[in-house]
Amino acid sequence: SSNTPLTLIDSHAPITSGGACAMPLNGNGTTAVQCNPGVAGSPSAYGSILAAPSATSITGSLFMYARGEREGLAFGIRTASVSVDKQVASRVDPTDSFDLRVASSEGPLLASASTGGSDSASTDVVPVIPSGPLTLSEASTAGSGSPVDYYDADWACTNANATSTTELPAGAGASQQLALVAGDAVSCTVTNTAKAASLGLVKTVSPTTAAAGDTVVYEFAVTNDGDLPVDGLAIDETAFSGTGELGEIVCPVTELAVGESTTCQAPYEITQADVDAGGVSNEAVATALIADTTVSSAS
Numbered sequence: 257s258s259n260t261p262l263t264l265i266d267s268h269a270p271i272t273s274g275g276a277c278a279m280p281l282n283g284n285g286t287t288a289v290q291c292n293p294g295v296a297g298s299p300s301a302y303g304s305i306l307a308a309p310s311a312t313s314i315t316g317s318l319f320m321y322a323r324g325e326r327e328g329l330a331f332g333i334r335t336a337s338v339s340v341d342k343q344v345a346s347r348v349d350p351t352d353s354f355d356l357r358v359a360s361s362e363g364p365l366l367a368s369a370s371t372g373g374s375d376s377a378s379t380d381v382v383p384v385i386p387s388g389p390l391t392l393s394e395a396s397t398a399g400s401g402s403p404v405d406y407y408d409a410d411w412a413c414t415n416a417n418a419t420s421t422t423e424l425p426a427g428a429g430a431s432q433q434l435a436l437v438a439g440d441a442v443s444c445t446v447t448n449t450a451k452a453a454s455l456g457l458v459k460t461v462s463p464t465t466a467a468a469g470d471t472v473v474y475e476f477a478v479t480n481d482g483d484l485p486v487d488g489l490a491i492d493e494t495a496f497s498g499t500g501e502l503g504e505i506v507c508p509v510t511e512l513a514v515g516e517s518t519t520c521q522a523p524y525e526i527t528q529a530d531v532d533a534g535g536v537s538n539e540a541v542a543t544a545l546i547a548d549t550t551v552s553s554a555s
Contacts, residue, residue, distance in 0.1 A: 257288045257315050258308040264289075268303040276300035293321065307334075309438075310387075334438035335383045340367070340392055344375040345449040348484070349401030349547040354394055354448060361388025370397055386436045393431035394446055401547035404430050406484055407448040416441035454482035457542040457553035468528040476505065476520040478542045478553070480512035486544035486551060487511040491520050494555055495539040499529040502538075512544070 264284050267277075278294035279301055294300025308314060316329045340356050356379055358367040367379040384390065392411075396404045411432050413424040417439045425432030425444060434442060456479040461472050476491045489510040496502055507520035530536050542553040 258311045259287065259313040260308045260311045261285055261287055262289045262306040262308045264304060265307045266305040267301040270299040270301045272297055272299060274298065274300060276302040277304050281306075333385060336386050336436035336438055336440035336442070337381050337383050338390060338392070338434060338436065338440075338442045338444070339381045340369070340379045341443070341445040342369070342371055342377040342394065343445060343447040344371060345447055348406045348450045348453070349549050351399070351401045351548070353397035353400050354404065355397050356446075357391075357393045357395070358382055359391045359393070360384075361390065366390070372397075384436055386438055386440075389433045389435040391431055392425060392434055392444060392446075394448070395430065401549075404448075406451055406546070408451055410447045410449070411444060412447075413442055413444040416443075451483035453484045453486070453546050453549075453551040455479070455486070455542045455544060455551055455553040456481045457540065459538070459540055466526045468526055468531050471523050471525050474502070474505075474522045474524060474538070476507075476522075476540060476542065477517060478507075478512070478520065479517040480514055480544075482551070483514060484546050485511070485513050486546055488543075488545040489518070489520075490543050491522075491540055492543060493538060493540050495537070497530075497533070497538065498524055498527070498536045499533075500525055500527045510544075 264281055270279055274294050274296035276294055277291035277300055279299040281304060282290040282292050289306060291304060314331060318327045318329055338358060340358060342354055342356050354371045356369045356377060357365060358379055359365050367382045369377040369379045371377040394404060409428055409430060411425045411427060415422060415424060420440050422437055422440050425434055458477040460475045463472060466472050478489060480486055487510060489507055489512060491505045493502060503523040505520050505522040507518060509518050512518060539555045541555050543550055
């Protein structure tokens, strides 16, 4: 008996000499099924296998009809399995580490793994009694230099059960749902690639012509044209032909979200030597930090 209907899914080859379980089984397809001895001349079978999908309670009893009978009753649970692998294609910060987790629909953690400084990690193969969707997820290990959303994640899964119709996780995201059915053997790989970091720099000077003693203002328009926020913005003059001293380069802000811009400025007083030289040229680069990693613009 079971709290869900029991259905015959296999049996030994039928015989007609009687004595085995009469076919069809009495109550097949209900919550109470019996193996009654078949009479001679009617189909019967030794050994029957029944299934009760999603059952939470199954019981059984044996009745000995004659001395010397051999009877047995066994219960089995069909399981599924899942494992998760991690591949790190590139890092934002060299200290970044990733944790993998497999959690049941009720919440308990079933398996976990961490990359540490390695470029890969794997959970154990987790046997599961299908009862609800699993959550497969990744997160930055505590103490990592940058959060997990600084990375693009790409999920790809395979199922060793070729006949299964289970929908497999795919695409982006820090977590995925997986609803297994009995017989599934799913392996998933999530690959992390550091998002692109980039700064754009446009330099201008005003006015563009000046006499000795005039003050011109250099402007450095910086745009965060990458996919990650930055801080610690600074402008470094890598080459300056002026014979005087360039004033302090001041930036209104030193943090830029993705797509944000700011303009830094520095004054300079033209000298007679600059006029005699026919002009002043300069090169500069914008630098900023993502976690503890420096990103620079082109000169």
